[in-house]
Amino acid sequence: MNIFESFSMAYKALTGNIMRSILTMLGVIIGVFAVITLVGLGEGAKAYVRLQITQWGTGTNYLELHPWEEGSIPLSSVSEAKLTYEDAMAIKDLDNVQYVDPRVIRAATLRYGRKQHKVPFIMGVSADYPKIYIHNPEQGRFFNEADVSQRRKVALLGKKAANELFGGLSPIGERMKINGDKFTIIGVLEEKGSMMRFDFDDLAVIPVTTAMDVFDTEDILEIGVATINERMTPVAQAEIEQLLTRRHGKKDFRVDSQEETMDMLNSIMGALTGIIGGIAAISLLVGGIGIMNIMLVSVTERIREIGIRKAIGAKRKDIFVQFLVESITISIVGGFIGLVLGVSLSLAIMKFLNLPPTVSYWSVAMALGVSIMVGVGSGVYPAMRAARLDPVDALRYE
Amino acid sequence: MSEQVLAIQELKKTYRMGLVDVPALRGVSFNVKHGEFISIMGHSGCGKSTLMNLIGCLDRPTSGSVSLDGTNTISLDDNELANIRNKKIGFVFQMFNLLPRLNALENTELPLVYAGVHATQRKQKATEMLTKVGLGDRIHHLPRQMSGGEMQRVAIARALITDPALLLADEPTGNLDSKSEREIIAIFQKINRAGTTIVMVTHEQDIAKHTQRTVYLKDGQLLEDKPQENIIIEEQA
Numbered sequence: 195m196n197i198f199e200s201f202s203m204a205y206k207a208l209t210g211n212i213m214r215s216i217l218t219m220l221g222v223i224i225g226v227f228a229v230i231t232l233v234g235l236g237e238g239a240k241a242y243v244r245l246q247i248t249q250w251g252t253g254t255n256y257l258e259l260h261p262w263e264e265g266s267i268p269l270s271s272v273s274e275a276k277l278t279y280e281d282a283m284a285i286k287d288l289d290n291v292q293y294v295d296p297r298v299i300r301a302a303t304l305r306y307g308r309k310q311h312k313v314p315f316i317m318g319v320s321a322d323y324p325k326i327y328i329h330n331p332e333q334g335r336f337f338n339e340a341d342v343s344q345r346r347k348v349a350l351l352g353k354k355a356a357n358e359l360f361g362g363l364s365p366i367g368e369r370m371k372i373n374g375d376k377f378t379i380i381g382v383l384e385e386k387g388s389m390m391r392f393d394f395d396d397l398a399v400i401p402v403t404t405a406m407d408v409f410d411t412e413d414i415l416e417i418g419v420a421t422i423n424e425r426m427t428p429v430a431q432a433e434i435e436q437l438l439t440r441r442h443g444k445k446d447f448r449v450d451s452q453e454e455t456m457d458m459l460n461s462i463m464g465a466l467t468g469i470i471g472g473i474a475a476i477s478l479l480v481g482g483i484g485i486m487n488i489m490l491v492s493v494t495e496r497i498r499e500i501g502i503r504k505a506i507g508a509k510r511k512d513i514f515v516q517f518l519v520e521s522i523t524i525s526i527v528g529g530f531i532g533l534v535l536g537v538s539l540s541l542a543i544m545k546f547l548n549l550p551p552t553v554s555y556w557s558v559a560m561a562l563g564v565s566i567m568v569g570v571g572s573g574v575y576p577a578m579r580a581a582r583l584d585p586v587d588a589l590r591y592e
Numbered sequence: 593m594s595e596q597v598l599a600i601q602e603l604k605k606t607y608r609m610g611l612v613d614v615p616a617l618r619g620v621s622f623n624v625k626h627g628e629f630i631s632i633m634g635h636s637g638c639g640k641s642t643l644m645n646l647i648g649c650l651d652r653p654t655s656g657s658v659s660l661d662g663t664n665t666i667s668l669d670d671n672e673l674a675n676i677r678n679k680k681i682g683f684v685f686q687m688f689n690l691l692p693r694l695n696a697l698e699n700t701e702l703p704l705v706y707a708g709v710h711a712t713q714r715k716q717k718a719t720e721m722l723t724k725v726g727l728g729d730r731i732h733h734l735p736r737q738m739s740g741g742e743m744q745r746v747a748i749a750r751a752l753i754t755d756p757a758l759l760l761a762d763e764p765t766g767n768l769d770s771k772s773e774r775e776i777i778a779i780f781q782k783i784n785r786a787g788t789t790i791v792m793v794t795h796e797q798d799i800a801k802h803t804q805r806t807v808y809l810k811d812g813q814l815l816e817d818k819p820q821e822n823i824i825i826e827e828q829a
């Protein structure tokens with residue numbers, strides 16, 4: 195008897211008692227559903243956070259340096275520690291570093307003619323700013339290395355700031371005042387929105403060197419660094435720490451990386467995986483026991499059938515396969531239902547979070563593999579009992 | 593093909609019920625020739641079914657031998673016995689023993705499923721057999737949609753589908769009314785004329801007289817083995 199025949203026989207036996215078959219499947223349905231949803235959710239959450247991190251440009255290859263004395267409150271301004279423009283230039287020379295963006299940031303008022311607009315941030319940055327933040331000029335141009343090294347008084351406006359000062363008119367080439375110093379507007383930045391209450395559209399961007407002059411400071415607030423790729427980021431971080439420690443004679447700075455964010459996400463996902471994985475394992479176990487139980491009942495109910503089949507020539511193996519295939523069929527169908535439900539829910543969640551809908555093949559393969567295993571695990575014993583029945587006893591059974 | 597389809601030598605079977613031994617057969621010997629139609633008679637509990645089960649390879653004797661179509665079945669393993677049940681034996685039971693969820697056609701083809709015959713061939717042969725027993729118009733009926741006589745005819749079709757060397761029938765008319773009884777015996781006579789060897793257990797002299805020879809058992813032993821003029825029942829059209 196071939197395997198296809200066995201499955202059609204199992205199908206017949208199981209559709210003979212649909213309600214019981216479905217109830218028997220429930221454990222496997224819930225187990226596989228939990229696994230698939232968990233995997234989908236995990237992948238979705240990771241993709242979501244990654245997207246959040248990378249869509250601002252500050253991707254997983256991004257490091258940020260702050261002056262920081264060991265033991266002091268992070269970001270506190272009373273620290274003695276200092277970062278300098280020269281530090282940034284030295285970092286830029288490192289092989290694993292691609293972009294460096296030393297920043298001086300102040301709030302200030304912009305004036306154009308009789309109009310004025312207070313922006314929360316004047317950003318003194320390097321020519322690498324557009325590369326790090328993926329924030330490019332929509333009109334005009336960004337300032338270049340020469341503009342920075344010659345400390346030129348040029349500026350770009352955020353979309354909102356430009357609108358406040360110039361309405362719909364083009365500000366390119368116009369001159370405005372920042373804290374009394376005259377600047378030539380060379381561009382308007384494209385709209386970007388805000389991140390963590392930092393409004394990228396309501397600002398003015400000027401060369402960091404110019405900012406140091408205008409605000410009369412040597413202190414760099416922070417240095418943004420983009421390494422050549424995510425893989426080399428830890429190496430670059432070590433090199434930077436070494437370099438600056440040597441330059442300063444002590445470690446009076448702090449390097450923040452996105453790795454921590456990803457680490458945190460991973461540990462949250464790990465805990466979640468543990469909990470839901472546990473639920474899945476328990477429900478698969480309970481489901482397997484349920485299938486075994488029903489299969490044992492089914493064997494008892496069909497002792498006479500087994501006797502008849504043996505009387506007309508069924509071998510032990512045939513009876514064994516018949517019952518094993520029934521249990522595997524219950525489990526696979528249950529697994530498939532769980533898979534469909536789980537994938538649907540994951541896709542719905544991804545759609546809700548605006549993520550590209552993805553279904554990982556390995557989770558599908560795993561779900562089906564696990565259901566086959568549960569089916570085999572719970573079917574072997576009942577099938578063995580059925581196969582071992584003595585034909586005469588089975589035929590006499592009432 | 594040897595002349596003897598069945599040769600039974602000193603066949604003994606003792607059941608063990610806990611500590612008590614129940615001797616059901618106490619040394620039975622007889623032969624059945626190819627093309628014979630014999631009946632086995634005896635009081636209830638004299639060992640008729642036990643004998644049939646041993647001949648039909650459903651059970652193993654305590655001692656003695658059964659030779660079926662030239663094969664001594666005593667030394668065979670479980671798989672070989674299953675194979676003999678499938679290919680050389682057709683069994684008809686008092687309780688019909690059809691599978692309730694399968695229709696007449698599916699019940700009839702079942703031995704061929706285990707013989708590994710292809711589905712289209714199976715269906716064709718099963719339809720042919722059902723037509724032979726007069727159920728050509730009932731092939732899609734489930735057992736519960738048929739009368740006892742019809743169910744027994746399905747069982748006969750199933751028993752004959754593998755062209756067995758020997759048809760064993762254990763009180764095949766025990767659950768039937770006299771009209772169905774006559775129909776079943778007529779079918780047996782017809783297939784016997786066509787060449788099938790039949791061994792049938794019955795309680796009734798009235799049925800045994802339609803066979804060519806009757807073997808009488810008493811308390812697990814052969815009492816009498818006597819040939820007779822068998823009365824042929826003409827099958828109704």
Ligand SMILES: Nc1ncnc2c1ncn2[C@@H]1O[C@H](COP(=O)(O)OP(=O)(O)OP(=O)(O)O)[C@@H](O)[C@H]1O
Pocket residue numbers: 607608609614615616634635636637638639640641642643
């Ligand atoms: N599985 C068994 N275990 C124990 N004893 C059994 C078993 N099967 C049959 N017997 C005993 O063996 C003896 C013969 O039984 P068997 O069924 O062969 O009788 P029988 O001639 O077919 O009777 P009946 O005409 O009522 O069908 C009986 O005494 C019965 O109780």
Ligand SMILES: [Mg+2]
Pocket residue numbers: 640641642762
């Ligand atoms: Mg009996």
